[in-house]
Amino acid sequence: MPSAPLLILNNDVQMPAIGLGVFQTPPEETTAAVATALKAGYRLVDTAASYGNEREVGEGIRQSGVDRSAVFIETKIWISDYGHAETLHGFEKSAGKLGVEQIDLLLLHQPLTVAFERTIDAYKALEQLLGDGKVRAIGVSNFMPERLAALLEQTEVVPAVNQIELHPYFSQPEARAADDEHGILNQAWSPIGGITSYRGEQATSTFNDPTIREIADRHGKTAAQVMLRWHLQHGRGAVPKSTRAERIEENFDVFDFELSESELVALDSLDKGVRGGPDPDAVTLEAFGRDIPEA
Numbered sequence: 001m002p003s004a005p006l007l008i009l010n011n012d013v014q015m016p017a018i019g020l021g022v023f024q025t026p027p028e029e030t031t032a033a034v035a036t037a038l039k040a041g042y043r044l045v046d047t048a049a050s051y052g053n054e055r056e057v058g059e060g061i062r063q064s065g066v067d068r069s070a071v072f073i074e075t076k077i078w079i080s081d082y083g084h085a086e087t088l089h090g091f092e093k094s095a096g097k098l099g100v101e102q103i104d105l106l107l108l109h110q111p112l113t114v115a116f117e118r119t120i121d122a123y124k125a126l127e128q129l130l131g132d133g134k135v136r137a138i139g140v141s142n143f144m145p146e147r148l149a150a151l152l153e154q155t156e157v158v159p160a161v162n163q164i165e166l167h168p169y170f171s172q173p174e175a176r177a178a179d180d181e182h183g184i185l186n187q188a189w190s191p192i193g194g195i196t197s198y199r200g201e202q203a204t205s206t207f208n209d210p211t212i213r214e215i216a217d218r219h220g221k222t223a224a225q226v227m228l229r230w231h232l233q234h235g236r237g238a239v240p241k242s243t244r245a246e247r248i249e250e251n252f253d254v255f256d257f258e259l260s261e262s263e264l265v266a267l268d269s270l271d272k273g274v275r276g277g278p279d280p281d282a283v284t285l286e287a288f289g290r291d292i293p294e295a
């Protein structure tokens with residue numbers, strides 16, 4: 001069975017480079033997707049309180065037969081649960097739904113730019129959870145350089161991970177440079193550019209990009225596999241999402257080929273500088289806040 005290389009976080013915790021993402025995976029399909037992934041060799045699952053499927057992720061892990069201790073569980077606190085006490089309670093809700101005592105990596109899902117002090121209080125709660133051994137590593141998601149600098153100024157523990165939108169059409173050189181400077185590992189969300197195809201414009205999807213397809217043909221691989229290989233060779237983590245068994249397996253069959261330097265450069269040069277997801281600075285409680293149910 002294939003296994004993903006391990007990335008070493010800034011607190012020496014080891015994290016598999018490839019994991020299964022479950023954003024927009026309906027709860028009723030999540031258990032099967034997670035169990036399928038773990039049986040195929042995946043050892044990381046990326047969920048979030050706001051995805052509404054943490055309970056089913058836990059169920060999928062238990063059904064897979066893979067020991068809990070061998071699986072890296074990553075989840076995220078939603079903005080509605082920011083604040084010190086609220087975030088500590090957010091951890092209890094997530095851990096309760098997942099059915100685990102300890103979470104491997106807990107992230108703040110988004111910075112709340114207009115209520116940044118709540119973001120800071122939330123991060124300090126993550127620091128407390130880390131100190132108490134309730135989580136093995138802490139980090140952030142969608143933090144652009146300015147927000148990251150503000151966070152670093154007001155807190156103690158440097159985030160282990162910044163999970164950001166990252167695919168060949170939006171490769172975020174500035175955010176990556178800022179993260180690199182502080183020893184923060186990047187984990188790509190929408191790593192194969194799913195966000196570019198959700199809009200239904202197939203012509204603008206990374207899956208149909210002629211450069212990516214040409215490289216894929218050269219290696220006898222698919223466009224998705226080439227994009228995941230690109231992340232791996234750049235030393236990043238990636239959490240591709242699929243609910244289909246054959247694609248879950250395809251996305252993990254990426255450890256037996258190597259892209260050349262010129263192929264990496266060709267993929268780097270596809271960046272259009274246009275994000276597919278929401279502008280992280282535009283995420284407000286008014287627009288995006290919602291209740292995260294109790295465990």
Ligand code: NDP
Binds near residue numbers: 188
């Ligand atoms: P992905 O780049 O993973 O693309 C997923 C899409 O591509 C789905 O439509 C999937 O459809 C399809 N797909 C999957 N594998 C293949 C394949 N081999 N060939 C062709 N199509 C394929 O994008 P996502 O936006 O889903 O992001 C992945 C994960 O990143 C999320 O699940 C979540 O964990 C994380 N994320 C985090 C965010 C954040 O704010 N922190 C925001 C968004 C995502 P199908 O399921 O039908 O196979």
